[in-house]
Amino acid sequence: MATRGRRATKNGLGTRVSTDRLVLRPASEDHVGTISRALAKNARHLATVGPDVPSASLVAVAARVAAERAAFRRGTAFAFYAFPRESGGAPSAPVLAKVVVSGLVPGGPRVGQLGYWVDVGEEGKGLAREAVLAVVRFAFECAEVHALGAVNAPSNTRSVRLAERCGFEPTSEVRHLGPPGREVPHRVLSLSAEDWLFSR
Secondary structure, X not given: OOOOOOOOOOEOEOOOEEOOOEEEEOOOHHHHHHHHHHHHHHHHHHHOOXXXXXXXXXXXXXXXXXXXXXXXXXXXXXXXXXXXXXXXXXXXXXXXEEXXXXXXXXXXXXXXXXXXXXXXXXXXXXXXXXXXXXXHHHHHHOOOOOEEEEEEOOOOHHHHHHHHHOOOEEEEEEXXXXXXXXXXXXXXXXXXXXXXXXXX
């Protein structure tokens, strides 16, 4: 099921969220190759914002996709890959961005963590904001998430500004590993479902 604009519909692993330029969907086993190519292309880019760069090997990507699909079915995490809208999210299409809502506890408070990255060649085009807003909308309007937090290193100014443009506000500071593998302060920005719906 595909949706556009301000609407998003949860339909298990068949979920599709469409924007003006993107279609976002959970990955299938057939997407392993294109995800692997995207990670290999963006490895250096991703290493500048965190110490844990996902492996681009086909075996590692296949295992990650299987884990993401299982979490999506359980409702504990929602990993969306963004593709050009006209591609329909076909396995041959390039991955333009990834947005993940994770950390949801079954039966517990629906408070999740938001993570995202955009292809290095697509920066500055507004695609990251488009993808993040679409997934935030899905989380609050379809997945019954109550609040989201985004953790960013202060040096990652692009990511901090993106979260702020999507309505997130600074709430606290924590220490996490950052490049090159040492603990550095990270800013926590948060957004509640109530504030999101009020701002629409």
